[in-house]
Amino acid sequence: MAGILVFSDRTNLALEILTAAGVIGGTAKVLVINNDEQAQALSDAGADVYKLSNDDISLADVGQVAEVLKEAAEKLNADIILLSSNRRGKELAGRLAQKIGAGCLTDVSAINVNGDKIECQRNALGGATVATQYINGDKKVIAVSPRSFAPFAGSGGSINEIDITIPASTVKVLEVKPKAADTVDIAAAEKLVIVGQGLNSKDDIPMIEELAAKIGAEVACSKPVATDKKWFSEEHVVGLSGKICKPELAIILGVSGQVQFTVGIRDAKVIAAVNTDENATINTMADYVLTADLHEVVKEMNEILG
Ligand SMILES: Cc1cc2nc3c(=O)[nH]c(=O)nc-3n(C[C@H](O)[C@H](O)[C@H](O)COP(=O)(O)OP(=O)(O)OC[C@H]3O[C@@H](n4cnc5c(N)ncnc54)[C@H](O)[C@@H]3O)c2cc1C
Numbered sequence: 602m603a604g605i606l607v608f609s610d611r612t613n614l615a616l617e618i619l620t621a622a623g624v625i626g627g628t629a630k631v632l633v634i635n636n637d638e639q640a641q642a643l644s645d646a647g648a649d650v651y652k653l654s655n656d657d658i659s660l661a662d663v664g665q666v667a668e669v670l671k672e673a674a675e676k677l678n679a680d681i682i683l684l685s686s687n688r689r690g691k692e693l694a695g696r697l698a699q700k701i702g703a704g705c706l707t708d709v710s711a712i713n714v715n716g717d718k719i720e721c722q723r724n725a726l727g728g729a730t731v732a733t734q735y736i737n738g739d740k741k742v743i744a745v746s747p748r749s750f751a752p753f754a755g756s757g758g759s760i761n762e763i764d765i766t767i768p769a770s771t772v773k774v775l776e777v778k779p780k781a782a783d784t785v786d787i788a789a790a791e792k793l794v795i796v797g798q799g800l801n802s803k804d805d806i807p808m809i810e811e812l813a814a815k816i817g818a819e820v821a822c823s824k825p826v827a828t829d830k831k832w833f834s835e836e837h838v839v840g841l842s843g844k845i846c847k848p849e850l851a852i853i854l855g856v857s858g859q860v861q862f863t864v865g866i867r868d869a870k871v872i873a874a875v876n877t878d879e880n881a882t883i884n885t886m887a888d889y890v891l892t893a894d895l896h897e898v899v900k901e902m903n904e905i906l907g
Contacts, residue, residue: 605679608632608670615633621709622683641760646753647754647757665767667693672765676763693744694743701740708724728865729864790846791849793821795821795854795866797823797857799895820833821846824862839865845864853883863886871889
């Protein structure tokens, strides 16, 4: 079995990708760039970590990181490179595949090894179906969707140093700022309260946030609520052009349930939908359906939860 190289600058995602590597088989090595804490956490979980410490690399310069990964893959004899399918991971996947002449699949939600084929499942046709695809050829770059695999938990890991010739950056990073306080990682949330265009006005958002806070959930929304009404940033959008989410619980309020939305939430463990239309499409995928005005329901839930 070919060697596997794993990389994500997010420790939780790197752990999930390590589990995906275990499905493929063989020995996975993990590259960690400029993050001693991550190197320790992954090694504690049982991973063989190859740590690169060099102040000349900026993770924001995805082209340069792709060059680093290319050389690391050569040095560590890895033909299969597994990345996270978050925004930066997807960009990295394409750039790296181009540099090493590999086939590339992103948004992979499940992996199955069938003979010498690594079959990957990903959404196709706008999320209306799930396609099983594999990469022909030895070199493969596969980006795995967050929360598709359980975090890896093993023992007996190691931390090794790796020396890489750092390529000159073609990008000058002037400043790296933390994300604004508004941003949220809905793809990683355990619980979501999701609002759609059934919400009457922006003034109703505080009661949605109150409900979310009471049950320890993040607030998310359908696309038009962010892109047309601009009530939330696009970080909150669930669906094909937003985030693929797999929470334990999704309370979906005033969303019709078109496929571009449902593709982002259909893997939630429990779905409760509130809609005034008893024939709303969202009801067909919900575990609990309430045909009611969301404003009254949220108000009552907030009162009950105290
Ligand atoms: C290429 C492409 C990509 C897209 N990507 C995405 C995506 O990533 N995410 C996404 O969400 N959409 C996406 N869309 C848009 C998608 O097709 C739908 O238009 C969108 O999901 C509809 O949002 P909605 O359900 O909030 O609004 P609507 O379809 O208008 O539904 C509103 C719902 O609220 C109900 N309602 C009204 N009043 C109340 C009330 N008082 N109480 C309870 N219920 C009420 C109505 O019965 C209705 O079912 C995409 C579209 C395209 C073409």
